[in-house]
């Protein structure tokens with residue numbers, strides 16, 4: 001593996017209908033880190049994730065993925081190194097097992113049964129393995145979405161509020177799997193969260209986005225305890241007016 005950052009953004013703007021919703025002079029995602037993105041509603045967090053998973057192009061500037069300029073021509077093999085779990089995942093209306101097999105199937109691979117069972121076990125899904133996805137609770141569905149993403153062993157996992165509206169035990173399961181996979185395989189994680197405690201618990205670095213701009217990005221400990229910018233201090237204190 002090279003030492004270059006997994007993502008490097010330079011002078012990136014995203015403009016919708018003449019309105020600039022993202023304006024980043026520079027942002028680097030380090031290989032193997034867990035980076036949390038926090039910020040008020042409408043700050044541009046999900047928009048940034050859509051640039052990182054190649055769903056949308058930047059209006060201006062450059063996005064590099066593992067040293068390679070991201071363009072419409074980026075290889076499918078490169079694109080598949082990045083996987084996203086959304087807040088309300090769309091699961092196949094089939095069994096939990098069928099959902100886990102979906103990603104490998106797209107890649108022309110068969111998920112080995114032992115690996116499939118291991119993921120079902122790890123996410124506490126074994127008793128639900130044959131249940132139809134539409135009948136799952138929100139927490140169960142989110143665990144299936146995470147398992148479905150992880151069985152493909154992505155180099156980068158993008159998470160958009162993966163634990164919003166989940167109870168503490170589901171939050172704990174999901175956080176611990178994210179941390180374990182990050183440590184085991186060096187998978188890079190970019191985590192959008194409204195839960196600043198979650199950022200504090202699992203992120204190596206935390207970034208504050210505000211009205212499309214990157215206000216501060218720092219080691220998580222510093223971000224929360226010794227922020228440089230007044231906006232960060234206010235956000236961490238919960239004084240932000242949304």
Ligand SMILES: Nc1ncnc2c1ncn2[C@@H]1O[C@H](COP(=O)(O)OP(=O)(O)OP(=O)(O)O)[C@@H](O)[C@H]1O
Pocket residue numbers: 016017021039040041042043044045046047048
């Ligand atoms: N497809 C689109 N067309 C027009 N405007 C958009 C589009 N997608 C996002 N926006 C606008 O871009 C801004 C940033 O939206 P985004 O969804 O990235 O915010 P966010 O930080 O994820 O907010 P939240 O915390 O509420 O999810 C918002 O003002 C939104 O209205």
Ligand SMILES: [Mg+2]
Pocket residue numbers: 045046047160
């Ligand atoms: Mg969002």
